[in-house]
Amino acid sequence: MTGTEAPLAGKVALITGASSGIGVGAARVFAGQGATVVLAARRAERLREVVAELNRTGARTSCRAVDVRSDDEVRRLVEFVVERHGRLDAAFNNAGVGLPRSPLHLMDDTSYDLVMETNVRGVWNCLRHELTAMIAGGAGGAIVNTSSVGGLVASSVGAPYIASKHAVIGLTRAAAVEYAAHGIRVNAIAPGLTRSEMTDQWFAQSPGTRERAHRSAPQQRAADAEEVAEAAAWLCSDKASFVTGATLPVDGGRTAW
Structure with a gap:
């Protein structure tokens, strides 16, 4: 894309959780819309495969292996982006983990800690360092956090996951x-059922779950990762210049029922 067809042209964007699912979809969409993209996730080899795929198309893409639970690793990631590209214009904080459905009273602390540390502290870590870089850059920016329909309504997943995704919306609004006065917009997306490694594992472990999940929304299907990523890209673009503090459901109508 070029010109008006490339809404993210000239922007430097950071995407976390970029080794699978919505993150890979976002890498393709953001790069396709003209952004210079830095990808981050824990799986270094998978990241390198995504970078190689995108760079073959002429995209400007690089990566770093990062665990968003570590404040130090996130700080060094954002510093890498600024040192390499001079600034940070947009960030998609998409890294997260899920849980199989289980009664709350039967869950142990390990499950709770993993979800809250990744989904909440991970967003917290990213926000702090991204905001610092954007303020220092003086040109504002846009940040999108991945919540979930589970951040809006109770869904068929474990209670800690639902709590974590509600927390993401709270951090987004705050x-x-x-930071509106600094010209920084912060929004969230709330994806519904989306094709990914996580949902494939969920379906494999629970026969019949796929059909029930598809029936849970009016469109009665799962989204492709790129469909969800398009919403994040729009929120990161100047086309969404008057949108901040919003949570955009991308759920095939799930939360309309």
């Missing part, structure tokens, strides 16, 4: 209000 940051949007606090």
